[in-house]
Amino acid sequence: MESRRDRFEEVAPGLIEPLRRFLARRTDPATAEDVLAETLLVCWRRVEDLPDEPLPWAYGVARNCLRNAERAARRQERVAARIMAVDPPREAAPEPDGDVRVREALARLRPEDADLLRLWAWEQLEPAEIAVVLGITANAASVRLHRARAKLEDELGKTGRPAGHEESREGRGP
Numbered sequence: 001m002e003s004r005r006d007r008f009e010e011v012a013p014g015l016i017e018p019l020r021r022f023l024a025r026r027t028d029p030a031t032a033e034d035v036l037a038e039t040l041l042v043c044w045r046r047v048e049d050l051p052d053e054p055l056p057w058a059y060g061v062a063r064n065c066l067r068n069a070e071r072a073a074r075r076q077e078r079v080a081a082r083i084m085a086v087d088p089p090r091e092a093a094p095e096p097d098g099d100v101r102v103r104e105a106l107a108r109l110r111p112e113d114a115d116l117l118r119l120w121a122w123e124q125l126e127p128a129e130i131a132v133v134l135g136i137t138a139n140a141a142s143v144r145l146h147r148a149r150a151k152l153e154d155e156l157g158k159t160g161r162p163a164g165h166e167e168s169r170e171g172r173g174p
Helices: 004-024 029-045 054-086 098-108 111-121 127-134 138-158
Strands: none
Touching: 004 029, 004 054, 029 054, 054 111, 098 111, 098 138, 111 127, 111 138, 127 138
16 A cells, blocks of 8 residues: 555656646746645645546646635735725825824724724734624624724814814905
8 A cells, every 4th residue: 555655756746847837827936836835735635635647636726726825815905905095104195194193093982993993904804803803793893893994084084174163254254
C-alpha cells in the first residue's frame, strides 16, 4: 500500500507547471503563486481523493482556490472603501482636520455606537462577526450598525456649523 506522502510526491511534480500556467493565464503573478500553493495544499490534504489522472481534478481545485482568492480581494477592497468613507486620509479629506472631525464625532456618540462603528470600519468586521463580539444576533448588529452610521453622518454634518437653525436675515436692515 502506497503512503500518502509517496502518492503526493509521485503526483505533485506533474501538477506544478501545468497549474502554474493555468493560473498565470487567469490572474496576476503574485496571486497565481499564492493560489498554486493553496491548490497543492488541498491536493496534499485530499491525496486519497486524487483520481488516476489528477490534472483535471487539480484544475478544478485551482479554479475554486482562485475564486476564493478573488472573493477575498473584493472583500478587502470593500473594507478599504468603508474605511475611506469613515476616516479618509488627510490628503483626500476636504478639510485638513478630517481625522479630528471623525474622532470628535465618534466621541459625541454613545460609547456603544462608537464601539460598533470601530468594529465595523477599523476592525473590518461584518455585522455577523460584530454580533459574536457583542453577544447579540446578527440582525440586531445590522440594525444597530445602520443606526450608528446614520448618527455618525449626522454628527459629521454638524461639525463646523452653529447649533440650531440658521438665522434668517430676511426683512432686516443692514
